[in-house]
Amino acid sequence: MSDLKELRQLYSEQGLSQSGVEANPFAQFNIWFDQACASDTAEANGMCLSTVSADGKPSQRTVLMKGYDEKGFVFYTNHDSRKGNQIRNNTSVSALFPWLALHRQIIIEGEVSRVDDETSLAYFHSRPRGSQIGAWASKQSHRLASRAVLEEQIKEVEARFEGQSIPLPEFWGGYRIVPKRFEFWQGRNHRIHDRIIYQWLASELVWQTERLSP
Ligand SMILES: Cc1cc2nc3c(=O)[nH]c(=O)nc-3n(C[C@H](O)[C@H](O)[C@H](O)COP(=O)(O)O)c2cc1C
Secondary structure: OHEEEEEEHHHHHHOOOOOOOOOOOHHHHHHHHHHHHHOOOOOOOOEEEEEOOOOOOEEEEEEEEEEEEOOOOOOOOOEEOOOHHHHHHHEEEEEEEEEHHHHHEEEEEEEEEEEHHHHHHHHHHHHHHHHHHHHHOOOOOOOOOOHHHHHHHHHHHHHHHOOOOOOOOOEEEEEEEEEEEEEEEEOOOHOHHHHHEEEOOOOOOOEEEEEEEO
């Protein structure tokens, strides 16, 4: 196995340039994501998701990115959670991958929409049974009187579905962020960092890159 400390050093020396990055930001994401997974970065697929309330107030939380391709970045959650309610009112979101050990971050901005039920069901059933029960039992983001109440709800759900396959809750599923903007940030010495952004030019159907001041 390679020395990860050395690897990190190498990255910060490597830098980012408009001519050196991939023309397609998903391909660039792929390269960096593979490197994050191969490093000692914890939960490389954890992203900080920002949403905005109906009255324009932002909030954020970590969610796990459970799939990505050229269509976008998928995560799963409760549709009636705080974030789910905010998304219902405003589909503009931002997500940030904080790969601090690599001196890197990627920020994506775009519009979010629900994935189809088959995709959500397939993912739901790929989760451990305990997590499926947890999704049913937890009214995510709603006030809970005590942990004992939650444990009671879990017991009820276990009893309800005993010996059966657990159905997809109608209040739970996936969302796909379709990015319109990416930023790749690479830390460099003396705070002279590299920032390359990609913006989707809908009129020309191309991604345009620009370098931003650090
Ligand atoms: C490492 C990590 C991974 C998480 N992954 C998810 C996730 O994939 N989906 C989810 O709904 N919540 C996830 N959470 C919990 C959320 O951060 C958050 O507490 C929850 O979704 C409720 O957020 P909300 O009240 O803003 O809707 C994760 C938390 C952490 C720290």
